[in-house]
Amino acid sequence: MPNSQMNLQDGLYTLNVTAKDCSAYNAACTNCVLNYVFYVQYTNALLFVDIEPVPNPPVLSCFPGDAVILNGSQPPSPAIKPQWARLVSGQFQDIPGATAPTYSTSQPGTFRYTLTGPMSCSGSNIIGVSPPLLPEVALQPDTQILNACKQKIIGVSMQNTGGTDNIMFGWTTNSSGIIIEGDTTSSPLIGAPGTYTVTITRKDNGCLATATATLVAGNIPVISTQITREPATGRLDCRLTKIKLQATASQAPGSSPFTFSWSDGSSGSDITVDAPGIYSVTATATNSGCQGAAGLLITQDISKPSIAIMSPRDTICDNESVVLTAITQEPVLYLWYDNSTSSTNTAAPLMNGVNKYGITVTAVDNGCTNSAEKGIVQVDEPQVFCQETTLSVINGEQGSLNCTTSGDRLTWVASSTNVRNIAAAGNGPVLNQIFQLDNIQTPGKVAYAFYGVNAGCTSLPMEALVTVLPVTTEGIFIPELITPNGDGLNDTWEILLPETVTNPEAYAVRLFNRNGALVYEDTLANNFDATPYPDGAYYYIITTPGGETLRGAVTIIRRR
Incomplete structure (x- = not known):
């Protein structure tokens, strides 16, 4: 069979055999094609694994950012997975995330590279990464006598240098010592007692070592x-x-x-x-x-002091002011744009738009200064316009308060007494609101306050009152109960006339006690104050401008 010996990797394969002559002896032939499906999987107990380090030999240096690159063998198929491990306390521990053939390390140690495949097919290799080769230096004797005004330091000995040409010298001294010349040689010329330190550096790996000698005065001034x-x-x-x-x-x-x-x-x-x-x-x-x-x-x-200006609002209405506060982290002296010297300043813009306010602070410690600036935007106070601010509706009917504003938006808040399902706040005009009493025998009220908002500026409130009346046959609502206990509900005898009535003073009212004595007489232009009257049943007669009389009873009772 041609190509009968092929190098196959792990995987699922199908062998298709097509017969050239469908009349082959003693063989069943279906469409002259034979199919054979098989799976290839390596079962080698050991894979060949190699590691090539860079540099070679794998020795770290002292140069900043230096690392040894370990290049492991490439897996022969996708089913073979690599993993690096490091020897820790006598056991190899997998390095998290080190699952590529190449691994970079800046730490010395022993590393293992393993290739693992199906059917326990695996192989590994081990490599050691050595720490940097450190030079050694000593000064003998470490205390030397200075017997001349100019004298060389002697006695430098070194090991692990990689050769004399691989070493650089550097000498330093304390404030009393003097290096006259030769500070990059092994034996510098000095001119005064003091402490002298030599630093040797290997050129090939950047590693260094130091030694110190003390020079004391001998027979010299x-x-x-x-x-x-x-x-x-x-x-x-x-x-x-x-x-x-x-x-x-x-x-x-x-x-x-x-x-x-x-x-x-x-x-x-x-x-x-x-x-x-x-x-x-x-x-x-x-x-x-x-x-x-x-x-x-x-x-x-010469560090500058920190400074920032804070304000509760950055946008205000005309004729308003805002308090600016200087925020610092250290003791400073303040100097505002208007020469005031406290940590706060009241800004009152003079024009619409951005008004800028600056401050300069001086640090008490070092005298350095820094400045900051704050922009406060002044906008026109918006106006609120309402077609009507009082409205009376019958229980269950709709009502509207058509209010507008010259600002960006209109908002409102509401509080209700004996009226249900009234939102506490909202935006825009109140349109087609259904006003429904909780107690259908008692009038209710909804007090609205409309505000215009323009950027950060809010207008004064425009107040509107909606009175919700119980359903009556005569168009006049006369409460049958007065509870003057200050709870805001039925405290007064509030007789409500239709909105079409403009002359409540033409309606006369008389009140009699149970003995028939007249105890009160006035017009409906004034509310009846029940405070001085005792609890009990009273009888009223109301005379309309047309001479019609309305009669009934009202009870005063104080809730306890």
């Missing part, structure tokens, strides 16, 4: 040098922009005049500085040539 500043405790800031430094020196034993050399290239005993940093001076005795050194750190604080 000792030069003591000092730097003082004026002011004595001064630092550079936004108030103090310059500081005077003065160098002094003395020689023991004996005495001598001195010359001075500053680190900024200046000569003389005094300099004036205006920048932060370490300023050092070398004093040289003219009679011996011996030197002494001193250094002084000058600091600077």
Whole structure:
């Protein structure tokens, strides 16, 4: 069979055999094609796994961000899955997410790369990543005697350097020491007692090591040098922009005049500085040539104070004001746009639109300043217009309060007495509202307050009152109960006339007690105050302008 030996990967396969001659001997032939379905799966107990490190050998360096790249063998098929693990406390632990053939590590250790497939088919390899090769350095002796005004440091010994040409030297000293020359060699020339430190650095991996030696004065004059500043405790800031430094020196034993050399290239005993940093001076005795050194750190604080302006509202109506508050994180002095000096300021805009208000603060500590600005927007106060502000409706009927505003939108709030299903607040006019009494024997009221809103500006309220009347046959509602106990319900004898009546003073009312004595007489233009009258049943006679009389009874009872 042609191509009978093929390299197949894991998977499901179908073998189709098509006969050239459908009359093959002793073989059943259906459409002259035979099909065979089979599955290929590697059952090798061990897969070949290799790891190629970069760099090789896999040794880390001290350079920032350095890592060793471990390149494992590619899986021979998608069914073979890679996984990296690291040796921890004697056991390999899978590294979360390390499921690709390549793994990068910046930590030394022992790593295992495993390929795992179906039917326990697996293979692995192990590689070690070494830590950086650290150099070693020592100074012997670590205390050396300075017997001349100029002398070299000796006794530097090193190990693990990778060769002499692979090492860089760097010498430093404290404020009393002086390195005359050779600070990048193994044996620098020094000129004063002090502490000297050498740092060696491997060029190939950036790793370093240090050693320190103390140089003490032998049979030479000792030069003591000092730097003082004026002011004595001064630092550079936004108030103090310059500081005077003065160098002094003395020689023991004996005495001598001195010359001075500053680190900024200046000569003389005094300099004036205006920048932060370490300023050092070398004093040289003219009679011996011996030197002494001193250094002084000058600091600077020119940080600006933080400042922000806060306000409860950024948009207000005309003729309104708003309190601005300065927010800081440190003690400061305040100076507002109007020269006021407190932490708050009342802003009263003079024109519509954005009005800007600024403040400058000065830090008490360093004298530095910072500024902030706040914009307050003034808009016209909107007006509210209502076609009517009083409305009477019969229980169960609809009513509307057609109110509009010159502002962006109209809002309202409502409170009701003996009227159900009234929303506490809403937007726009009140249109076709159904007013339904809770107690159909007693009138109800709904008090509305309409507001116009323009950006952040809200108008004064426009108040409107809707009175809801029980259904009556005469068109006049006469309550049969008065409860003058101050609860807001039936406190007064409120006789309601139809809206068409404009002359309530033409309606006369007389009230009689149960004994027939007249106790009250007035017109319906005034409300009857039941407070001074005792509880009981009373009888009324109301005379209309046309001479018609309405008779009935009303009861006064105080709820307890």
